[in-house]
Amino acid sequence: xxxxxxxxxxxxxxxxxxxxxxxxxxxxxxxxYRRQRNWRVPGEEPFPGGIYGxxxxxxxxxxxxxPDRYRGLPILLYDDAxxxxxxxxxxxxxxxxxxxxxxxxxxxxxxxxxxxxASSYTIEWDVCINCGFCAAACNFGALVLDHNLETARYDRExxxxxxKQLLRPASYFEKIAPTVWAEIREDAAKRLAGTxxxxxxxxxxxxxxx
Numbered sequence: 240x241x242x243x244x245x246x247x248x249x250x251x252x253x254x255x256x257x258x259x260x261x262x263x264x265x266x267x268x269x270x271x272y273r274r275q276r277n278w279r280v281p282g283e284e285p286f287p288g289g290i291y292g293x294x295x296x297x298x299x300x301x302x303x304x305x306p307d308r309y310r311g312l313p314i315l316l317y318d319d320a321x322x323x324x325x326x327x328x329x330x331x332x333x334x335x336x337x338x339x340x341x342x343x344x345x346x347x348x349x350x351x352x353x354x355x356x357a358s359s360y361t362i363e364w365d366v367c368i369n370c371g372f373c374a375a376a377c378n379f380g381a382l383v384l385d386h387n388l389e390t391a392r393y394d395r396e397x398x399x400x401x402x403k404q405l406l407r408p409a410s411y412f413e414k415i416a417p418t419v420w421a422e423i424r425e426d427a428a429k430r431l432a433g434t435x436x437x438x439x440x441x442x443x444x445x446x447x448x449x
Contacts, residue, residue: 307418310371311385312364313341315405316412318431322445324406325381325427327355327434335376340366348439355434356443360402365395379434380427386415406445 296303313332317324328345340363346356374384385407392398409427413420435443 305386305388305415307416309384309386309416310369311387312367312369312390313362313373313382313405314385314407314412315360315402316381316383316409317406317445318428319408319410321431321435322447323431323435324356324443324445325379325409325431325434326357326360327379327381328353328357328360329355329379331376331378332373332382335372337370337372338366338368340364341373346442354439354442355437357402360405361399362405363399364390365398379430380409380423383412383416383419 315324315326328343330343330345333339333341333343342359342361343357344359345353346358348354369384371384374382377383390398409420409424413424
C-alpha cells in the first residue's frame, strides 16, 4: 500500500505555523501594557468592550459582574410567600456529591413515618469543589449555588453551616441569578405545593424575621 503525500503549490517553511501563533500571543502581550483604550486594529476582532491596555477592577470598591451560572457554594431556598422550605430531604444531592460533604437527616411524624422535610442539613463548605452536581441533581429548586465570593473564615466551624445558616429566600436567588431562577421557578412552585400537603401543619416553615 502506497501512502500519498499531499502536494502544496507553495513551499511551507517548517515551523511557520508555530511562529505565527507565537506572534499573536506576543502581540496581545505587548498591547496589554499600552495605556490606550478603545484601540482597534483594522480587520481584527477587538477585545471585549474594545479595550486594550492596563486596566483592572479596583476591588472591593469596583466589582466585576458575576454570571448567572456562576458555581459558588451551595445554599438552600425557601418560598417568600409561604415561608415553606423547598427541600424534601430526598437525598438526591447527597448521592450526586462526588466528595460526600452533604449530610441530611429526614424528619418523621408522630407515627414514625418519614415526611418530606429535612430535620438537619449540613454542608462542609471547606471541602466543596464547586462542581454544581448537587444543584443539578435537585428536582425541587431547593439547592442552588450562591454568588458570594467572600467566603474566607477565621474558624473552621463557620465553614460547616447548619440548615438555618444555609437558608435564603427565593427572592435572593432571583436577584443574583434571574435567568437560572426563571428556568426552575414554575416547576419548583408546583412541587412545593405538593410537598406542603404531605407535611404536618407548621413543619418546614421558616419563621418570619421580626
